[in-house]
Amino acid sequence: xxxxxxxxxxxxxxxxxxxxxxxxxxxxxxxxxxxxxxxxxxxxxxxxxxxxxxxxxxxxxxxxxxxxxxxxxxxxxxxxxxxxxxxxxxxxxxxxxxxxxxxxxxxxxxxxxxxxxxxxxxxxxxxxxxxxxxxxxxxxxxxxxxxxxxxxxxxxxxxxxxxxxxxxxxxxxxxxxxxxxxxxxxxxxxxxxxxxxxxxxxxxxxxxxxxxxxxxxxxxxxxxxxxxxxxxxxxxxxxxxxxxxxxxxxxxxxxxxxxxxxxxxxxxxxxxxxxxxxxxxxxxxxxxxxxxxxxxxxxxxxxxxxxxxxxxxxxxxxxxxxxxxxxxxxxxxxxxxxxxxxxxxxxxxxxxxxxxxxxxxxxxxxxxxxxxxxxxxxxxxxxxxxxxxxxxxxxxxxxxxxxxxxxxxxxxxxxxxxx
RNA sequence: UGGGGGAUGGUCUAAUGGCAAGACAGCGGACUCUGACUCCGCUUAUCGGGGUUCGAAUCCCUGUCCCCCAGCCA
Numbered sequence: 001x002x003x004x005x006x007x008x009x010x011x012x013x014x015x016x017x018x019x020x021x022x023x024x025x026x027x028x029x030x031x032x033x034x035x036x037x038x039x040x041x042x043x044x045x046x047x048x049x050x051x052x053x054x055x056x057x058x059x060x061x062x063x064x065x066x067x068x069x070x071x072x073x074x075x076x077x078x079x080x081x082x083x084x085x086x087x088x089x090x091x092x093x094x095x096x097x098x099x100x101x102x103x104x105x106x107x108x109x110x111x112x113x114x115x116x117x118x119x120x121x122x123x124x125x126x127x128x129x130x131x132x133x134x135x136x137x138x139x140x141x142x143x144x145x146x147x148x149x150x151x152x153x154x155x156x157x158x159x160x161x162x163x164x165x166x167x168x169x170x171x172x173x174x175x176x177x178x179x180x181x182x183x184x185x186x187x188x189x190x191x192x193x194x195x196x197x198x199x200x201x202x203x204x205x206x207x208x209x210x211x212x213x214x215x216x217x218x219x220x221x222x223x224x225x226x227x228x229x230x231x232x233x234x235x236x237x238x239x240x241x242x243x244x245x246x247x248x249x250x251x252x253x254x255x256x257x258x259x260x261x262x263x264x265x266x267x268x269x270x271x272x273x274x275x276x277x278x279x280x281x282x283x284x285x286x287x288x289x290x291x292x293x294x295x296x297x298x299x300x301x302x303x304x305x306x307x308x309x310x311x312x313x314x315x316x317x318x319x320x321x322x323x324x325x326x327x328x329x330x331x332x333x334x335x336x337x338x339x340x341x342x343x344x345x346x347x348x349x350x351x352x353x354x355x356x357x358x359x360x361x362x363x364x365x366x367x368x369x370x371x372x373x374x375x376x377x378x379x380x381x382x383x384x385x386x387x388x389x390x391x392x393x394x395x396x397x398x399x400x401x402x403x404x405x406x407x408x409x410x411x412x413x414x415x416x417x418x419x
Numbered sequence: 420u421g422g423g424g425g426a427u428g429g430u431c432u433a434a435u436g437g438c439a440a441g442a443c444a445g446c447g448g449a450c451u452c453u454g455a456c457u458c459c460g461c462u463u464a465u466c467g468g469g470g471u472u473c474g475a476a477u478c479c480c481u482g483u484c485c486c487c488c489a490g491c492c493a
Contacts (some may be wrong), residue, residue, distance in 0.1 A: 010433055037493055072492065129491060136489055140420045143489090174491045184422040186488050195491035214493050238423055238488050260424085262486095267430085273493095315442065317432040321425050322486055329431075329443050339456060369452050 016260050018056060018229060030062030031228045033100075034088070035069045035218070038202075039079035040273040041288040042087045044309070044330070045264040051313035052261070053231055054093040065098035065225055071217050073201040081202070083288070087296040092306045100219050102212075103203045109212045110164070112220055112250055113175060113194055117156045121249055122193065123149055124159035126173040135181070136189050142182035143189045149178065155372035163196055166209045170196045175182045177216070179245060187238045188245070191215050219243040222256040230256045233263040234320065263317065265324045269294055294330075308337035344371050344380065351390040357389035 011019060021027045032053040036046060057064035064090060070076050088095070102109075116122035118363045125148045127135060137143035151159070160175055162168050175194035183189055198209050211227035212320055219242075222230045230243075240258045247255055263271075270276060276293060289297035299309065312333035364386040372378040 012432090016435095035493095039493085075492080125491095132491075133489070138420090138489055139422080141489095142421090171491070176491095186422080188422095189489085192491050197491085211491095213491075218493085234424070235487055236493085239493095241423090262425090315431080317442095319432070321431095323431060326430055326443065332443060333453085344453065344455095367452085371454085372424070373451070373456055375424095 013320070014052070014229070014231060014318060015056060015059075017259065018060065021228070022060065023383065029228075030060040031056050031065070031226055032062065032231060032404045033065040033067050033222065033225060033227050034095075035067045035102075035221075035232075036084050037069045037072070037075070038077065038084060039072070039075040040080060040236060040277050041083050043271055043273070043276065044266065044294040044296070044299065045271050047091060047296060047309050048264045048316070048318075049231070049233070050088055050091060050093060051310055052318060054088075054095075056229070056231075062228075063098055064093070065100055065101040065227070066095035067102065067221060067225065068096075069214070069218065069221075070101055070103050070201070070203065071211050071214065073199040073211065075198060076202055087300075090300060090306055091296065091309060098225075100221075100225060101203060102217050103201060105217075105221055105224055105355075106204060106208060108224060109217060109220055110210075113216070114157065114160065115250060116177065116193075117160060117175075118153055119249070120153060120321060122175055123151050123156050123178055124163065124173050125149070125176045125190075125192075128171065132174075133154050134191075136186065137181070137349070139186070145181050146176070146190065148173075148344050149190070163210050164208075166198070167267060168196055170198050172196070173414060175210075177242070177245070179242075179363070180212050183405055185238055185241050187215070188241050191242055201312075215239055215242040216246060219246050219256070219258075220250075220252075221254045222258075223247060223254045226254050226258040232260055232321075234260045235263075255407075260320070261318050262320055262322055265322070266294065266330065267324050267326055269327065271396045284382075303338075304334050305337050308334040311337060339374075341375070341378075348390050354388045354389055356389065361387055363387065369401070 018030060020029075022030070032164065034046075034050050034053045036042065042050075054064040056062070066085070068076075068084070070081075070082055085099075113122060123146075125132070125146045125409075127146050127148065132146075135144050135146055159173070163173065163175065174192040176190045177193050179188045179190055181189045191213070193213050194210050196209060197211050200206050201208065201211075219230075226247065236258070237260050240260070243258050265271065270279070271294065276288070276295065279290075279293065280288055285293060288295050289301045291298050291302035296309070312330050314330065316323075348349070366382050368380045368382050370376065371380050
């Protein structure tokens with residue numbers, strides 16, 4: 001039931017698009033996905049994406065898939081797969097039956113690649129990495145067609161089969177989409193869609209020695225899973241052209257759309273997986289869950305609650321402009337959440353022994369104080385008091401300097417009886 | 420420089436041609452046996468220049484600045 005006095009929170013631009021798609025009948029059910037590559041632990045930036053994707057699904061009675069984008073066996077491992085699942089669950093989200101892996105689709109992806117070759121829309125290119133870069137041109141100069149661009153369908157089919165069968169060495173060639181080497185969008189200059197990698201995959205073992213590239217794999221995985229709204233970060237805006245090209249060229253029955261939002265940045269901290277990995281590998285930190293890092297596991301170890309992280313993601317919003325959030329906003333979200341029901345504890349950080357001379361020498365009593373100003377139901381705090389006690393040193397110092405406002409009150413000082 | 424995006428207080432986000440709003444930070448005050456919390460009050464913004472309009476953050480033109488793309492990474 002909606003309270004008429006409290007207008008609903010305005011929808012961000014992605015939720016607006018989804019609301020319109022629902023209203024127009026373009027979609028009747030919403031399917032999103034969170035697609036991490038299992039090459040590291042999740043961090044607070046991923047939490048933003050998780051809250052967005054799972055949140056949207058939940059709000060619209062849809063589903064959100066957890067899909068591991070595992071197309072680069074050189075960097076991925078099951079350790080990360082497990083850690084990521086644990087963190088998403090801990091954050092409070094559930095993918096139900098929809099735990100997927102891009103590697104589940106390797107057969108279908110291979111079929112689509114063959115189909116592209118048969119359509120004359122993909123070719124095996126023997127340019128090495130350096131030459132390919134040379135041929136690609138620059139931001140201001142168009143690229144040149146690869147000398148292998150016009151190979152026959154039969155030749156391409158045979159060559160691609162050789163790639164698949166492990167008859168060609170890593171790096172000797174790649175399968176490329178035949179798009180447009182003069183496109184002003186660099187990504188459209190015949191992007192590689194399959195490369196040879198003689199590496200065991202954490203799930204498929206040594207079944208494959210060719211692996212699909214992101215631009216080819218992601219859109220088709222979305223299509224296979226019937227994703228309606230494929231939400232990613234801004235740096236993939238240029239890639240959307242390839243995303244659309246692949247699905248349009250293959251004329252797939254399902255047509256997901258990609259939307260991009262600004263990734264989360266937090267001042268004075270590192271967020272990139274590459275840098276976090278470096279901190280871990282070079283032992284600058286205690287591991288992925290070092291509380292000094294903004295990984296989900298680090299935040300958990302530091303005492304953050306799932307609700308505080310969800311509230312934080314809700315607070316910062318979703319937009320398209322590059323933004324840098326103050327660390328204080330994150331910290332505020334835990335304090336806010338913890339303040340509600342966290343029991344209070346008294347401690348003396350810099351104890352200074354004192355003797356209260358007009359207090360009976362042997363007397364000792366237990367004082368009681370309200371534990372929570374806004375929650376009187378919470379059990380009261382009890383602490384001992386005696387003639388010989390501990391005072392918090394900075395308190396004394398401040399008292400001497402007279403920086404306390406008003407006159408000192410008995411209860412103002414943190415006291416503790418030495419044992 | 421070609422292309423793709425973006426510009427609202429110190430920071431983030433609203434306002435979708437009709438009173439520039441909220442959160443965080445900051446400042447002042449109240450309350451306090453947590454310098455916390457809570458409460459009250461305050462400061463601070465539409466990138467610049469033109470135009471359309473009764474009316475522009477919003478629409479048009481123009482300029483400036485910022486981000487992304489030249490991996491067989493994602």
